[in-house]
Amino acid sequence: MQPIVDYLASIGLSGEAIVILVSMLPIFELRGGIPLGVFLFKFGIIKTVLLSLTGNLAVILPVVLLLDPVSKWIEGINGGNNILEKLRQKALTKSALVQKLEFVGLMLFVSIPLPGSGAWTGALIYFFLKLDKKKSIVFIALGVFIASIAVGLLTYLIDIGIIKNAGLFLKEIGV
DSSP states (O other): OHHHHHHHHHTTOOHHHHHHHHHHSTTTHHHHHHHIIIIISOOOHHHHHHHHHHHHHHHHHHHHHHHHHHHHHHHTSTTHHHHHHHHHHHHHHTOHHHHHHHHHHHHHHHHSOSTTOSHHHHHHHHHHHTOOHHHHHHHHHHHHHHHHHHHHHHHHHHHTTSSOOOHHHHHHHTO
8 A cells, every 4th residue: 555655645645635545446445544544644533534434435426337337348348258257256256245135235245344345346246236226325335334433443442552463454454
C-alpha cells in the first residue's frame, strides 16, 4: 500500500483524500483505509471511519451499475470470455453463504473484513448470481457499514493498546 500512498501524496492529495481513495480500491477497501487513517495520518477513529465509509460506499452504485455493460464489452475482446469466467469462478467459490441466505448472506459476506470479501467481491457475486440489483445495493451497503464498525473497533483497540502485538495485522494491510 505504501507505494500507492506515496504516489497519491506526491500529487498533492491530502491525507483525507488518500484514505477515501484507498477505501475505494478493491484490494484494500475499509481494511486498508481505516488503519491507514489512524496509524499513518493520525486521524481520530470517528473521522477515519467516516472517510473510509465515504470511499467504500461511493464505489457500490457505479460498480453494480457498470458490471453488465463492462462484462458485455469484455466479452467482445479476444480472450474476454476467459477473463469473465475466471472472475465468475472466483466470485462463485466465495458465494456459498450468499447462495444459502441470499441478501442476508450477501450482507454478511461483505461485512467480513478479510481479504477477498468486501463490496467489490460482493458486487461480483450479486452479478454472477443474478440477484435483484436494488436489494443487492442495499445489502452490500449494510455489509460495508458492519465492516466499518468491526475494522474501526479493532483499529481503535490496537491504537489504545488493548490489543498488543498487532504487527502482523498492520503489516498485512501495509501500514
